[in-house]
Amino acid sequence: MSKISTPRELHGKRLIGYNLGFFGILLTDILRGVFIFQFYVYTINLNSILVSIGMAIRLIVAAIFYIVFGVITDNKKPGKLGKRRPFLLYGLPIYFLTNILIWIPPWKCPENISMYWPTAIYMWLILIINAISGTSILSAYSAMLPEQSQTHQNREKVASVNVVFSIIASLFALMLPLFIQSILDDPENVKWWQPSGKVILFYIPIVGSTFAIVGLFFIILTFFSVDESFHKIVHDADTKKLSLWAAFQQMVVPAKDKKYRKFILVGFFTMLSGQILGILVIPFLTYSLGFRGTDYFIYIIISFSCKFGWYFVWKRVQKKYSIIKSYSMCIATSAIASILEIFFLIQIYSFELKIVLFIVTIGTVLGAMYGFALFTGPLGSALVYEAAIKKGDDNLDRAVSEISGAYFGLSSFLMSTAGAIGSIMIGFILMGSNNENPLIITITLASTSIFYLFALFFLRQIDIDVKITENKEIRTEI
Numbered sequence: 001m002s003k004i005s006t007p008r009e010l011h012g013k014r015l016i017g018y019n020l021g022f023f024g025i026l027l028t029d030i031l032r033g034v035f036i037f038q039f040y041v042y043t044i045n046l047n048s049i050l051v052s053i054g055m056a057i058r059l060i061v062a063a064i065f066y067i068v069f070g071v072i073t074d075n076k077k078p079g080k081l082g083k084r085r086p087f088l089l090y091g092l093p094i095y096f097l098t099n100i101l102i103w104i105p106p107w108k109c110p111e112n113i114s115m116y117w118p119t120a121i122y123m124w125l126i127l128i129i130n131a132i133s134g135t136s137i138l139s140a141y142s143a144m145l146p147e148q149s150q151t152h153q154n155r156e157k158v159a160s161v162n163v164v165f166s167i168i169a170s171l172f173a174l175m176l177p178l179f180i181q182s183i184l185d186d187p188e189n190v191k192w193w194q195p196s197g198k199v200i201l202f203y204i205p206i207v208g209s210t211f212a213i214v215g216l217f218f219i220i221l222t223f224f225s226v227d228e229s230f231h232k233i234v235h236d237a238d239t240k241k242l243s244l245w246a247a248f249q250q251m252v253v254p255a256k257d258k259k260y261r262k263f264i265l266v267g268f269f270t271m272l273s274g275q276i277l278g279i280l281v282i283p284f285l286t287y288s289l290g291f292r293g294t295d296y297f298i299y300i301i302i303s304f305s306c307k308f309g310w311y312f313v314w315k316r317v318q319k320k321y322s323i324i325k326s327y328s329m330c331i332a333t334s335a336i337a338s339i340l341e342i343f344f345l346i347q348i349y350s351f352e353l354k355i356v357l358f359i360v361t362i363g364t365v366l367g368a369m370y371g372f373a374l375f376t377g378p379l380g381s382a383l384v385y386e387a388a389i390k391k392g393d394d395n396l397d398r399a400v401s402e403i404s405g406a407y408f409g410l411s412s413f414l415m416s417t418a419g420a421i422g423s424i425m426i427g428f429i430l431m432g433s434n435n436e437n438p439l440i441i442t443i444t445l446a447s448t449s450i451f452y453l454f455a456l457f458f459l460r461q462i463d464i465d466v467k468i469t470e471n472k473e474i475r476t477e478i
Contacts (some may be wrong), residue, residue: 007150010158016058016166017225018148019158021141023089023165024218025134027211030173036102037426038177039204040123041435043197045109048435050120052427056420058127062135063410063416069139070409078237084147087140091133096216098130103208108192115355130444135412136176137219142408145381146227147400155378160315163373167307170370174303178206178282178296187286188436253387254407260383264414267376269455270331270417273338273448274369275422277362280445283430284362288344288438289354298355302363310367314374324462328376330368331456337364338449344442362445381463 010018036055040046073084105123109116135330147153180203181187184196191197254260285299317326341361348354384407389401426444434440 001246006149007154009154011152011154012148015158015161015224018144019161019165020218020225021137021222022162023169024215024222025138026166026169027173028208028215029134029206030170031177031211032099032102033045033275034174034281035204035280037202037423038282039103040105040119041430042199043192044105044119045111045114045191046116046119046123047114048430049427050115051123051424054120054127055237055423055427057124058131058414059130059423060419061172062131063413063420064270065132065135066139066412067406067409069136070143070412071406073140073143074403074406082226084140085134085223085226088219088226091136092216092219094129095133095137096212098126098133099212099215100205100209102126102130102455103205110129110412111191111193118447120361139409139412141222142412144379145408148383152378152382155381156318157375157376159377162377163311163370166373167304167311170307171300171304173211173443175300176210178300180204180207181282181286182293182296187292201363229395254410257383257387257407259462259464260387260407260410262462263380263383264411265458266331266455266462267411268414268418269451269458270334270369270372271418273451273455275419276426276444276448277365277369278442279423279426280441281362283435284441284445287436288442289358302355302359303366306359306363306367308369310364310371311374313367314371318374322464323375324464327372327379328456330371330375330461331452331459334365335449335452335456337361337368337454339446341442343448344446345439365448376416379462379464380408383407386464389391410425443452 037048037051040051041258051350069087073087077083105119106123107116107118109119145155145158149158178201184190184199186194186196187197192201237261252262281299285296289295291299314326314330317329320326321329337360340357343357343361344354348357384400384403387407388403403446429444430438
């Protein structure tokens with residue numbers, strides 16, 4: 001028997017509590033994503049290829065375990081603590097520890113030996129362990145959204161709060177490392193044996209440890225904020241358990257969904273562009289724009305202002321147009337702004353003019369990148385609901401719960417793969433003296449416009465069912 005029940009939504013303390021977990025994860029992830037290449041290549045003196053391989057390995061491992069944990073949580077029998085909620089804690093101690101250890105390598109590369117395997121292997125192992133423990137948390141967190149927030153309007157609200165927290169997290173994750181960069185006497189010579197390098201070796205582990213502690217606190221707070229008591233009502237007592245091979249086989253379901261395939265390809269290409277920008281932004285500031293000392297605070301101000309400024313623009317666009325059209329406009333803006341970065345190849349003597357061009361180009365891209373989250377969560381959840389409805393199960397709640405982890409797991413898999421590809425690409429491009437070559441750095445940044453155009457192409461082919469975005473009632477079996 002089934003009845004019509006009021007859909008679950010996140011509001012007030014539960015809304016804030018749910019998003020704070022992602023804020024905690026982002027603090028450590030943005031710091032690692034933006035600064036790990038800079039730290040290991042320019043300070044520890046590890047070869048850029050070895051660093052890129054380590055970053056790629058982490059993302060590939062994360063991609064695989066997103067699938068594993070996604071399907072495991074789908075098929076877990078709900079217990080006293082819930083269904084997905086316990087996974088927020090299972091890997092948390094190891095995730096916390098590795099977020100600190102990555103910034104404290106016991107071996108530094110000798111001055112004339114950048115292909116130094118003890119340092120490389122240490123970095124790789126820490127990143128692999130961090131990936132496995134981190135995905136156990138993030139995959140459960142992502143798969144919760146369609147269950148915790150069952151209306152499209154509320155998921156847009158969740159996404160809005162999520163974007164605000166993401167911007168704040170990016171501000172802190174960039175501000176402290178760039179503050180350290182600003183106090184260096186010689187920011188272009190920061191090897192560990194040089195005076196400026198010793199400053200980085202002292203402060204960066206402190207920053208990394210602080211972020212790890214804050215992240216730990218917020219993830220625990222999310223655990224206590226999330227309510228999964230509804231699983232006791234909407235799920236059968238006996239839950240099927242899948243083998244590891246069966247877990248991978250279950251990923252075929254979202255892979256066969258034509259609309260969802262296009263959706264994850266959009267994420268793949270936007271993630272590829274974002275990964276390239278994330279790695280190159282500090283080298284770009286140092287070697288292309290010639291930032292020194294307090295100049296780095298200009299980037300913090302521009303980054304914060306553009307992200308929040310464009311956030312309000314995309315919020316207005318989101319209210320006025322459909323989700324596909326709004327998202328398309330956001331990606332198209334990124335593509336246009338990225339190609340304009342080619343103007344940095346022109347010799348510009350005015351520092352002020354460089355800053356204006358920086359705001360128009362990279363500032364706009366940053367604003368659009370952080371605007372993506374306004375659309376990806378609601379759109380992905382809507383596609384999950386559409387797939388669940390097609391199953392024909394009278395219990396829509398149960399149908400969503402059975403496929404949510406697989407769908408979001410596949411999405412995370414492809415996005416992690418994109419990040420791995422982007423890391424390897426940058427590693428090869430910035431080999432040797434190229435890592436200080438402003439021409440190479442600028443052209444690489446401008447080339448990301450191609451990937452945004454691919455993302456736009458696939459997005460425009462998605463036709464979302466309007467009824468899904470206006471769902472008011474949920475069928476629940478009793």
